[in-house]
Amino acid sequence: MALKGTRRNDIRLIAGLLLAAGILALFLHFTRTNGGSVRIEQDGVTTAVLPLDRDTRQTIERDGDTNVLVIENGAVWVEEANCRDKICVRQGAIRYTGQSIVCLPHKLVITIEGGSDTPFDAQTR
Ligand SMILES: [Zn+2]
Structure with a gap:
């Protein structure tokens, strides 16, 4: 028992x-x-900041180097790239603040940042 x-x-x-x-x-x-954004840097220069909550697909191009960036359901990934190592593609999806995808051959860095203008994000810091 x-x-x-x-x-x-x-x-x-x-x-x-x-x-x-x-x-x-x-x-x-x-x-x-909540309230995150996606910063795209090429060769150390920020070229775009996209909202993480808006689904999009865009081709980042620079001197013939292309990376197809996809934002969907709060996740970000590189779907396609013409770089030689394809490490950025194999890194898969990221979704949390501070995570990043790096494409070394293209000097491309995609980083997720917390949106400082939302009350939800302020509470977590
Ligand atoms: Zn790459």
């Missing part, structure tokens, strides 16, 4: 932990992605 009771408590504990983890993940998801 004691064992049975313990097991039931274990299940309840695990369920509680899973629930807490789920809530935390959800909380982080919303607070971390």
Whole structure:
């Protein structure tokens, strides 16, 4: 009987932990992605800042170097590039403040920044 009771408590504990983890993940998801923007730098110069919450697809071009940038559902990735190593493409999607995708051959840096003009983001700092 004691064992049975313990097991039931274990299940309840695990369920509680899973629930807490789920809530935390959800909380982080919303607070971390809120109000973010995507900074595009080429050769150390910021050429564009795009809102993270607006889906877009655009080709970044510079002296024949191209990277196709996609922003969708709060995530950013390089879908296509004509650089020699394709590391920027293989890096996959980023979605949190501070993360970045770097294309060394093209001297391109794509960074996610927190939007300082939103109350949600201010709370997380
Ligand atoms: Zn690249």
